Amino acid sequence: MSIPTTMRAVRITEHGSPEVLEHVEVPVPALRADEVLVSVRAVALNNTDLWTREGAYGRAGDPTALSGWRGPVDFPRIQGADVAGRVVAVGDGADPGLVGRRVVVDPAIYDGAGPEANPIGLMGSERDGGYAELVTAPAARAHDVTDSALTDDQLASLPTAYGTALGMIERGRLRQGETVLVSGASGGVGLALVQLARARGARVVAISSGSKIDAVREAGAHEVVDRAQDVVAQVRAAAPEGIDVGLDVVAGDLVSDGLPLLREGGRWVIAGALGGYAVDLDVRRLYLHNAQVIGSAMHTPRHFELLMDLAREAAVRPVVAAAFPLDQAARAQEELARRRHVGKIVLHP
Known part of the structure; x- marks a missing residue:
């Protein structure tokens, strides 16, 4: 497919209430050699979206300081950690066979390359995320789930919530x-x-x-x-x-x-x-x-591999509470904050 030069996205330029979420046209992110470009079919919301937007994570020695998940947020930032979609392009160093494959992106940024590496950053916080039509991700973090019976909404519900849950279960x-x-x-x-x-x-x-x-x-x-x-x-x-x-x-x-x-x-x-x-x-x-x-903070690469095995087998089926179009991201976050729902809320770019 022809890759556009611009895309729709929702980003924040400062910490604050849902009003700081802005729906804008931005350049499509540049693709690095070891990355894939994913057309986002669904992106799930998490409490991390709320707390990153609010700057609610605090800092060591100052729990009330405005901060992102692992420190100051580099604004502007496109939110959204949990992406399910299809690969539309790959960098020069990535496997071209991934093009056209249905994938779930592991949103964690790790402190090393091994299977037990610890997450030290997160898509949508330390790098741009999936509140957009397109997003880049390391090719090694794009997991092929083409044959899964789960819907895009269900697949997008897995990374942070189920990754965090499986990390807790494994560490416990x-x-x-x-x-x-x-x-x-x-x-x-x-x-x-x-x-x-x-x-x-x-x-x-x-x-x-x-x-x-x-x-x-x-x-x-x-x-x-x-x-x-x-x-x-x-x-x-x-x-x-x-x-x-x-x-x-x-x-x-x-x-x-x-x-x-x-x-x-x-x-x-x-x-x-x-x-x-x-x-x-x-x-x-x-x-x-x-x-x-x-x-327990999120998951390791080994935990995420286990989770993707479950996804391919449809061994767990996430409950999706509601879906919103991308331009209603603020409304979706308000709904998440009310905590009246059961399951996950997703956006459809």
């Missing part, structure tokens, strides 16, 4: 037959945790509320406790022998309340702070019971 060493507690279970990462933990053969106790409880149960949770009531008492009733692994995207008071729920040698994995970043922790609950608190 969740095994078949163990009991796992999932917080924030109706959100993108939470619902992914429920589905992936159930697929691994774990017994899943999830925390949700209100009308979302049934949807979380339908996603695979064995038990769902209502966060509007006494969570600890409900979890003790649902899992009287204790929890092997806590998979937590809420943090805040749940960490101090939840650690006593762990069995001997239990693991509490944290990948978010929706309930607050300040934690009052009784360390005796750790060393007296050989428990561990594990931080």
